[in-house]
Each structure stands twice: as C-alpha cells, then as structure tokens.
Amino acid sequence: MARAALACCASKVMVVCDDIPLLRPASPRYHAHLPMSLIALDSLARFYGRRRGIEDVSLGVPEGSLFGFLGPNGAGKTTTIRVMLGFLRPTRGSARIFGLDCWRRSREIKAEVGYLPGDLRLYPWLTGRDALRIFGAVRRRDLMRRGRELAGELDLDLGLKVRSMSRGTRQKLGIVLAFAHEPRLLVLDEPTSGLDPLVQDGLRLRLRRLAAEGRTVFFSSHSLAEVESLCDRVAIVRAGRIVADGALEDLRRRAGHEVTIRWKDAAGAASLAPPGFLKIERREGAVWSATLEGPVERLVAWLHGRPFEDLAIGRPDLETLFRRYYEGEGRPT
Numbered sequence: 001m002a003r004a005a006l007a008c009c010a011s012k013v014m015v016v017c018d019d020i021p022l023l024r025p026a027s028p029r030y031h032a033h034l035p036m037s038l039i040a041l042d043s044l045a046r047f048y049g050r051r052r053g054i055e056d057v058s059l060g061v062p063e064g065s066l067f068g069f070l071g072p073n074g075a076g077k078t079t080t081i082r083v084m085l086g087f088l089r090p091t092r093g094s095a096r097i098f099g100l101d102c103w104r105r106s107r108e109i110k111a112e113v114g115y116l117p118g119d120l121r122l123y124p125w126l127t128g129r130d131a132l133r134i135f136g137a138v139r140r141r142d143l144m145r146r147g148r149e150l151a152g153e154l155d156l157d158l159g160l161k162v163r164s165m166s167r168g169t170r171q172k173l174g175i176v177l178a179f180a181h182e183p184r185l186l187v188l189d190e191p192t193s194g195l196d197p198l199v200q201d202g203l204r205l206r207l208r209r210l211a212a213e214g215r216t217v218f219f220s221s222h223s224l225a226e227v228e229s230l231c232d233r234v235a236i237v238r239a240g241r242i243v244a245d246g247a248l249e250d251l252r253r254r255a256g257h258e259v260t261i262r263w264k265d266a267a268g269a270a271s272l273a274p275p276g277f278l279k280i281e282r283r284e285g286a287v288w289s290a291t292l293e294g295p296v297e298r299l300v301a302w303l304h305g306r307p308f309e310d311l312a313i314g315r316p317d318l319e320t321l322f323r324r325y326y327e328g329e330g331r332p333t
Contacts, residue, residue, distance in 0.1 A: 038061055038063040038185060038216045039060070039061035039067075039084065039097050039216070040059070040060055040094075040095075041057050041058055041059040041093070041094070041095050042058050042093055043056055043058055043092065044058070044090055045057070045091045046079050046083050046089075046090050052240045053076060053240060054083070055240050055241055056093075056242075057093070057237075057241065057242050058242065059235055059242065062216075062233070063216050064211055064216060065216055065217070065233055066208070066217045066219060066230055066233070067216070067217065067218050067219060067233050067235070068230070068231030068233065068234040068235070069219065069221070070220075070222065070224070070227055070237065070322065071237035072222050073222065075237045075238055076241075077189070077237055078118060081187060081189060081218075081220060083095050083102065083103075084097060084102050084187065085106070085110070085113065085115060086102050086103055086109065089103050090103065097113070097185065098185075111139070112183050112185060113184070113186075113187060114178035114181065114185070116171075116174045116177075116178040116187070116188045116189060116191050117174075117189050118189035118190040118220070120170055120173075122162045123162060124161065124163035125161060125162070125163070126161065127159055127160060127162075128147070128151060128156060128159070128160065129144075129158045131173065131177055132144050132147040132177070132180065135180070135181075136180075139181055143181060146180045146181075147177075147180040150176045150179055151172075154175065154176065154199060156169065156172045156176065157169075166194075167193075167194040168194040168195050168196065170194070171191070171193060171194045175191065175203065183215070184215060184216065185217075185218065186217045187220075188219050190222070191221075192223070192226060200226075204226075204229070207219070208230070224322055231248065232247060233246065233247050233248065236321075236322060244321070252316055256291050256292050257291070257292040257296065257313050257314065257316075258290075258291060258292075259289070259290045260287065260288070260289050260290075260310075260312040261308055262287050262310040263286040263287070263288070263307060263308050263309060264286070264307040264308065264309050265286055266285040269283070269285070274288070275298075275299075277292065277294045277298055278290050278291075278299065279291045279292075279293065286309075296313060299313075
C-alpha cells in the first residue's frame, strides 16, 4: 500500500514503479554534430493548446559538465525539464538522454537520473527512512547506507516526518533521494532553494566533485551569481526559446568588453563624439560607461591624445549578460 501510494510522489523525484530495464550504452549515431552530448535536444517544442511552452529548443550538454539553465519563472525551464524526463510528450522535435528517446525510453533513462523538482512534494506521513526504503525497493538497490551518509553530511534527521519538516529540511531530503543511487545524470531545479548558506556551499562543492568524477549536472536556476560560481556552460531561455548557449567565457567574449572612461572634465567629455565601435550606455558628467565591440587596441588608439584621466576595461558578469538578453531582442546589444 505504501509503495503504491508513493507512485505519484515518485514521479517528482525520478523513481518508476515498474521494472527498470538495464540501461544500454548510448548510441554513437545520435546528434552527429554533438557526438559527446549526454543530453541532446533538437528543435524541441511543447505547446499547451495554442499556448507556447517552449519552441525550437536545441541544446547539447556534454558528459561530465556542470550545465546552468537560466531564466525567470515562466521562461520555459520547467517545461524543458519535464519533456527531458518523459513527463510531457513533445509537440515536435526530439529529446535524447544517453542516446535514448526521452518519451519512448523514459523508464530506462530514469534508472540513471536523479531529479530534484523546483516544488518538491512528499506525503506528510513519510519519514526520511521510509522514503529511502521505498525508493530503494523501487530501484532494486539498497539506498539506506548511502542515504544515511548523505543525511549526516546535511545534518538531516531521517526519523522526522515530512509534516514536521521546514522547507529547507524537505529540500535536504529531496537532495538525499536524488543523490542516493549515485546517478549518472543529476537534473536539479532550483536545488538550493530554502537551504542556509553553509548547506548551499556544501552542495556546490559536492556538485563540482561529481562533475570531476565524470557525472553530469543539469542545474536550473534563476540565481545568476550561483550559476556563475558553479557552472562552466550556460543556456539562457527567454519566452520559451534559447537565446544564448555556450561556455560562459565564450558568451562573455562575444558580448564585448565593459568600458568606463573618466575624462579630465565634464565639458570636454560633452564635446566628444564616441567612435562607432563604442556604444555609450550612460554619461554622468565626466564619466562614460560603454560597451566596446571589437579589439581593445582600437579604443586605446582612439583615446591617444584625448583628455582622458582613467580607463577601466573588463568582461561583463553573468548578470550583465542576462540583462542584455532580456532587455534587448534576444542577443547582447
């Protein structure tokens, strides 16, 4: 009875209640242009009637990477994840994990995936020990030993019932259940929500260690600082479409440099016309804040002989990139 009752809950934490076939090796034929992709989405779309959830989403997530999936609520992050995990059928396009079709081979995929949803819901009568026993029976693995180790690291009381847990404590239990079977792929939707800063730091450290071991982490978040500190690759989703995808350093490089020029006096600054490769974003007296397109040498040559006092040049941080994609027309301006 308890096992059957957990079936609905299990769909949220990536457990299936039927027999789980052995996962076959990924086919080398899928996504020829992304041969090393553990997750491969190609022109993926999901509509709810006439309303678009996602459209034309193409992503390749390399094995062993920490991949950040960024966007505000309603941008399409959760819909993408639900299609990836076989909870939703795509309207068109394809989604593959381990080389297997995410809709037709969902059961096999789930055997090697740990999933923490953004809104974790568990039955109020469950204790952590109950959940580990039931999930272990479903997965045909003993999860108690590893679950106890993880609970100890997170300072989680496995004897506590869900109804008595705070939001942060429930999140800790969700982490234990997602990690206990040591999956090949972790799909984490806002995993640090409700956790105190020290626990967040510990989780990020664990994720880096898992990626170093060759496991893959798909990390969905709206926390820009968190993704920037953790992930080596990011995709930004806006209104159901991917507007940026790549290594964070590549995105920064394509976005140009942030430039601050301090002139010797405000009157002199007002009389100057900026060159075409320098987009002025703000003028405040003798200070220009701008975006430089192209090599730094051009700017230095243009400044030669002009009355500037100070120059600062740097790459934009993730928050700046994100704002450009959302405030512009889907690309840095």
